[in-house]
Amino acid sequence: MDRLLFLLATGLARGAVFALFALSLVLIWRAARIVNFAQGAMAVTAAYVAFAVTALTGSYWVGLASGLAAAALLGLAVERGVMRFASHASPLSGVIIAIGLVMVLQSLLGMLAGQTVRPMAAPFDESPIVVGGVPILSPYDAFVLVVALAVMAGLALLFGRTSLGLQLRAAAFAPEVSRLLGVRAARMTTIGWMLSAAVAALAALLLIPTELGLNPHSTDVLFVYAFAVAVVGGLDSPAGALVGGLVVGVAMSLVTGYLGATVAPIAVLVLLVGVLLVRPGGIFSAREARTA
Amino acid sequence: MSTRRFLLTAAGLTVLAIAGTFLLDPYRNYQLAVIAATFCAAAGLTLLIGVSGQLSLGHAALMAAGGYGYALAANALTDAGVDGVPRFLLAFLAALAASGMLGLLLGLAAARLSGPYLAGVTLALVVALPAFAAVFGGVLGGDQGLQIAFDGVPAPLRMLVALEQWQAWVAILVTAVVVTGIAAIRRGGAGLKMRAIAADRTAARLSGVRAGRVQVGAFTASALAAGAGGAILCFVTQSVSPGGYTLAFSLLLVVAVVVGGLGSIGGAAVGSAIVVLLPWLIGTLTGALDLPAEIEQRLAGNLGVFVFGVLLIVVMAARPGGLAAAVPVSWRRRGRRAPASVAPEPEVVDVDALPHHPTATSETER
Numbered sequence: 001m002d003r004l005l006f007l008l009a010t011g012l013a014r015g016a017v018f019a020l021f022a023l024s025l026v027l028i029w030r031a032a033r034i035v036n037f038a039q040g041a042m043a044v045t046a047a048y049v050a051f052a053v054t055a056l057t058g059s060y061w062v063g064l065a066s067g068l069a070a071a072a073l074l075g076l077a078v079e080r081g082v083m084r085f086a087s088h089a090s091p092l093s094g095v096i097i098a099i100g101l102v103m104v105l106q107s108l109l110g111m112l113a114g115q116t117v118r119p120m121a122a123p124f125d126e127s128p129i130v131v132g133g134v135p136i137l138s139p140y141d142a143f144v145l146v147v148a149l150a151v152m153a154g155l156a157l158l159f160g161r162t163s164l165g166l167q168l169r170a171a172a173f174a175p176e177v178s179r180l181l182g183v184r185a186a187r188m189t190t191i192g193w194m195l196s197a198a199v200a201a202l203a204a205l206l207l208i209p210t211e212l213g214l215n216p217h218s219t220d221v222l223f224v225y226a227f228a229v230a231v232v233g234g235l236d237s238p239a240g241a242l243v244g245g246l247v248v249g250v251a252m253s254l255v256t257g258y259l260g261a262t263v264a265p266i267a268v269l270v271l272l273v274g275v276l277l278v279r280p281g282g283i284f285s286a287r288e289a290r291t292a
Numbered sequence: 293m294s295t296r297r298f299l300l301t302a303a304g305l306t307v308l309a310i311a312g313t314f315l316l317d318p319y320r321n322y323q324l325a326v327i328a329a330t331f332c333a334a335a336g337l338t339l340l341i342g343v344s345g346q347l348s349l350g351h352a353a354l355m356a357a358g359g360y361g362y363a364l365a366a367n368a369l370t371d372a373g374v375d376g377v378p379r380f381l382l383a384f385l386a387a388l389a390a391s392g393m394l395g396l397l398l399g400l401a402a403a404r405l406s407g408p409y410l411a412g413v414t415l416a417l418v419v420a421l422p423a424f425a426a427v428f429g430g431v432l433g434g435d436q437g438l439q440i441a442f443d444g445v446p447a448p449l450r451m452l453v454a455l456e457q458w459q460a461w462v463a464i465l466v467t468a469v470v471v472t473g474i475a476a477i478r479r480g481g482a483g484l485k486m487r488a489i490a491a492d493r494t495a496a497r498l499s500g501v502r503a504g505r506v507q508v509g510a511f512t513a514s515a516l517a518a519g520a521g522g523a524i525l526c527f528v529t530q531s532v533s534p535g536g537y538t539l540a541f542s543l544l545l546v547v548a549v550v551v552g553g554l555g556s557i558g559g560a561a562v563g564s565a566i567v568v569l570l571p572w573l574i575g576t577l578t579g580a581l582d583l584p585a586e587i588e589q590r591l592a593g594n595l596g597v598f599v600f601g602v603l604l605i606v607v608m609a610a611r612p613g614g615l616a617a618a619v620p621v622s623w624r625r626r627g628r629r630a631p632a633s634v635a636p637e638p639e640v641v642d643v644d645a646l647p648h649h650p651t652a653t654s655e656t657e658r
Contacts, residue, residue: 035408037415085609092347095411096550096608099349099543103601110594220539224419227412262427265420272416273401276409 005136006128007257008250013141015249016148017207021226022233022241023152024200029235030172031192034083035091037098039200040223041105042078044216046071046201048109051120051214060123067205068198075197079190109216122209144206151202152242155195159238168192221265225252228272298479299472306468310461318456322528325456325463327568329524332467334548334560335474336517341546342555343478344510345490346402350414351518352542353421354391354398358519359532361390363438364431366526370441380443380527384466387523388516395515399508418542425534437533440526463524470520475557477513486510540597547600551607553616562615571596 021039028036036042050067054060082101086094124139137145159165170178171188179185203226204219211218229248233240248271255267309328313321337351348354365386369379398417402410425432432438444450445458453461477483485506488496497503526532548567552559571593578591607614 035412037408037411082605082609085605087612090345091408092341092345093608093612095347095408096546097605099546100601100604100608103543103547103597103604105601107594107596107598107601111590111598114590221419224412224416228416231409231412262423265416265423266427269413269416269420272413276405276413277401 003257007253009137010141011250011253012246013137013145013249014207014210014253015246016145017203017245018222018225018229018249019242019245020148020151020206021200021203021222022229022245023155023238024196024203025226025230026233026235026238026241027155027192027196027199029230031168031189031196032079032083032172033091034086034094034098035227035230035235036196037095037223038078038101038105039196039226040204040219041102042071042074042197043200043204043222044214044219045074045105045109046197047120047204047208047214047218048113050201050205051118060121064205067201071197071201072194075193075195076190078197079193083193106216113216115215117213117215119213120209126210140209144210147202147206151199152238155199156238164191224265225268228268231272232275298475302468302472302475306464309464309468313453313457313460313464316457316460318454321454321456321460323568323572325460325524325528327565328460328463328467329521329528330545330548330564330568331561332470332521332524333518333545334552334564335471335557336514336521337545338549338552338555338557338560339474339478339483339486339517340510340514341549342553343483343490344486344507346507346511347408347411348398348402348414348511348514349411349539349542349546350398350416350418351514351545352537352539353414353418354395354515354518355522355525356421356532356534356537357394357515358387358391358522359526359537360432360438360522361519362387362523362526363440363532366440367438375441376446380462384520384523387519387526391515391519391522392512395512395519396508398515399511402511403504403507415539418537418539421537422534433533435534437531437535439531442530443527459528463528466520466524470517471557474513474517478555478557482506482509544600547604551603551614553614554612556614556616559614559616567600570599574599 021043025036025039028034028039046067049070050063052063053066054063057063078101082097083094086097122140124143126138126140128138128141129136157165159169167178167183168188168191170181171183171185172192175185178188204222207222208214208218225248226245229244230241231244232248233242233244248268251271252264252267256264259267309324313324316324333351333355337348340346340348362383366379366383369375369382374382398414401413405413422435425437426434445453445455449458485496485501488499488501489503489506493503522532522537525536529536544567548563549560550563551566552561552563574596575592578588578595583591611617
């Protein structure tokens with residue numbers, strides 16, 4: 001029972017990170033109708049910037065801020081410099097270009113920083129707080145949970161309550177009409193990319209201290225998990241990303257805790273195929289977006 | 293091109309490749325065998341991506357299925373006292389069965405999914421491969437993988453050829469059969485249906501094409517080709533392990549197919565040669581430059597991946613036809629006189645042009 005509680009709590013913290021990363025995929029999907037397979041590589045590049053700045057200044061927070069800024073800039077560069085060449089007629093074109101980007105970014109990191117795994121320190125204690133003899137959450141896990149939920153709430157406010165959010169949604173939903181009405185649709189797409197890249201980088205920066213450490217391939221598995229989350233929740237649905245993330249996080253935590261860490265990738269695959277076969281639209285997706 | 297001429301071309305190219313092995317030293321022959329195995333998988337992948345429009349990022353996992361099928365069967369047969377050619381053939385059939393089954397299962401899922409989703413599922417599959425090897429460690433041997441008994445040169449040929457050359461022969465012969473099969477599917481009625489579905493699924497179904505069935509068939513055929521490639525690699529290296537079939541290798545297969553030109557068999561051949569030889573060339577070059585050990589270690593592997601990534605982006609953005617589209621049109625289409633088609637079918641499926649392609653749907657009514 002103690003173990004179950006602990007696994008559920010860590011699962012929620014881990015799931016919040018998955019949800020955050022999945023949300024970044026949803027943001028790009030809604031802005032540009034592209035599943036960005038390079039999201040993981042972009043996030044790990046930003047994490048390297050954060051790592052370098054932290055090492056230079058000694059402050060975790062300055063590193064975090066510069067990592068997010070670097071991610072937003074990278075999002076801008078990728079959208080303006082590479083992704084605009086993707087053909088809109090076929091989704092394959094965008095996916096293949098994104099994969100090229102993954103190879104470029106990861107090999108550049110490998111050449112500049114080497115393949116060694118660098119441990120990344122967390123800003124808070126990582127040993128769990130014991131409540132009534134039961135270990136529950138570490139302060140860092142609590143921090144992760146709070147930050148992830150706060151960012152998601154902030155994004156909900158941005159999209160639902162502000163003029164910028166309205167323009168972002170309009171440009172994604174009907175670019176031609178919104179352009180006629182004075183929305184700068186191209187700029188909105190770019191902002192969507194920058195926002196999404198920053199959110200993904202935040203997710204990666206929150207996750208890496210709890211994993212082995214920083215390496216050009218640190219986010220490969222995170223991307224696969226987040227993709228599964230986006231599929232479970234539906235790529236069109238931010239609420240689906242949140243619930244899907246928490247579900248996948250808890251499920252993976254339970255699988256890892258009871259069956260061992262090696263089984264986790266298989267469990268993700270089973271979950272992914274299962275959801276796609278039973279409910280191809282995702283649990284929360286309103287429209288049929290995946291076939292045809 | 294008539295069927296007879298098509299088969300003659302295939303036979304001619306095979307004989308040419310086998311004759312070529314006499315000009316190469318043992319290491320080059322080993323590389324040739326690896327290129328042949330890669331070409332097997334790439335030919336299947338180009339059918340899948342370029343013709344039927346389904347993107348798989350996990351073909352390395354299908355190759356691994358073939359490799360493990362081959363190794364398991366070969367070891368069982370060795371224990372049963374079978375060896376030589378019967379062992380090779382039976383083990384090869386087991387490889388095809390293993391990869392075909394996995395391909396069929398994936399294909400059933402794939403027929404219900406469109407581009408990015410299928411890509412994600414196949415990505416998850418190849419990422420989960422080491423986990424499968426570890427969980428079923430008793431059978432698959434965990435991280436170490438499986439070793440198989442050594443297959444020497446048959447006695448009558450022993451005076452004539454060295455081991456590596458013999459392995460290259462086997463690889464070339466198997467590849468010739470598999471690729472001819474893939475090319476036959478591509479140019480036949482099934483290929484036409486695949487193109488029709490890729491161009492416009494709804495229109496194809498209205499014309500009576502059973503879209504789901506054709507897509508499952510495409511995925512299975514492609515998986516069989518990949519499994520054959522995995523079996524060849526296992527035969528050549530006498531081992532199979534999850535470390536040989538990583539995500540990086542899977543992406544290299546995509547690079548081979550895209551750089552060569554999506555949908556083009558010749559392009560897949562050139563692309564396979566590039567992905568096998570370029571990393572080795574870069575390694576040789578950086579080795580010759582006499583760099584400090586640390587820099588050389590960082591460049592090793594990464595520089596090749598960097599070049600491939602840039603190639604992938606540039607080709608996809610600027611020349612979606614790949615290298616195959618660089619060959620002059622008149623030269624490519626010489627001898628093509630399909631009587632029913634007014635416009636010649638495209639040698640290379642241009643991803644940009646897919647939804648607007650005028651001939652694909654009309655030809656299905658034939």
